[in-house]
Amino acid sequence: MIELVVLDMAGTTINEHGDVYKALAHAVTSAGATLTPEDLQAWMGADKTEAIAALLELGGVAADPALVEQQFAAFRRHLSEVYAENPPVALPGVEAALAELKARGIKIGLTTGFSRDVAAPILTALGWGIGEGQLLDAVVTSDEVAAGRPAPFMIHRIMEATGVHDVRAVVAGGDTVVDLLTGRNAGVRTLGVLTGALDREQLEAHPHDWVLDGVKDLPGVI
Known part of the structure; x- marks a missing residue:
C-alpha cells in the first residue's frame, strides 16, 4: 500500500x-x-x-x-x-490529484533543487500550505540536505518528516532523468511525467515504474 x-x-x-x-x-x-x-x-x-x-x-x-x-x-x-x-501556476489537474490522494490517506511531499528562499515564495503564491489540514505534508529543499539529486537524501528526509518507514510504500518522481535516478537511489517506486522538457522515449530509457502524461493521472495508477 x-x-x-x-x-x-x-x-x-x-x-x-x-x-x-x-x-x-x-x-x-x-x-x-x-x-x-x-x-x-x-x-x-x-x-x-x-x-x-x-x-x-x-x-x-x-x-x-x-x-x-x-x-x-x-x-x-x-x-x-x-x-x-510571470508567476508560476499549478499544472493542470495537479491540485485535484493531490487532494484525491490526501483523501485516501496518502501523504504528499515536495522536493526541489531550489533553495528554501526560492521555493517558499512560490508555494505561498500558489496557496499550498504545509502541515495538518493543508495540501502538503512536507517540503524539503536541496540546501537542507548533504547533497541534492540524484542523492536520495531529500526523499528520505520527507519520509522522516512524515513518519513513513518503508521505501516500498513510497512513490517519488518528476519530469527529469535526475528525478528518476533519485527515486531509484532512494529505493522507492519511481514516476516520470511528461509535463517537462522530455518525451516518453527519453524518460522510459531510465528505470521507472510509471511514465504518465502528468501528475493528474497518478491517482488512477496507485
Missing part, C-alpha cells in the same frame, strides 16, 4: 514557464561558459549550486567556490525577476 507520494516542483507539479532553465543558462553563460542544451537538461532537477559548478566546468570555466556563489546569486536574482513578471 502506498503511504507517501514525493514529487518535484518545477515542471512536475508547477508550471513555471521554463524560467528556471533560462535562469540557470543565464547564470552559466554570463560567467563566460559555453552551454549545450544536452548539458543543461542533464543537470535540471539537481541542486542549483551543484548544477552551476558542473555546467561551468563543462563550459570551460573553472568553478572556484567564489564564482559559483556569485553565479548562484545571479541565478536567484534572475529567477526572482522573471517570476515576479
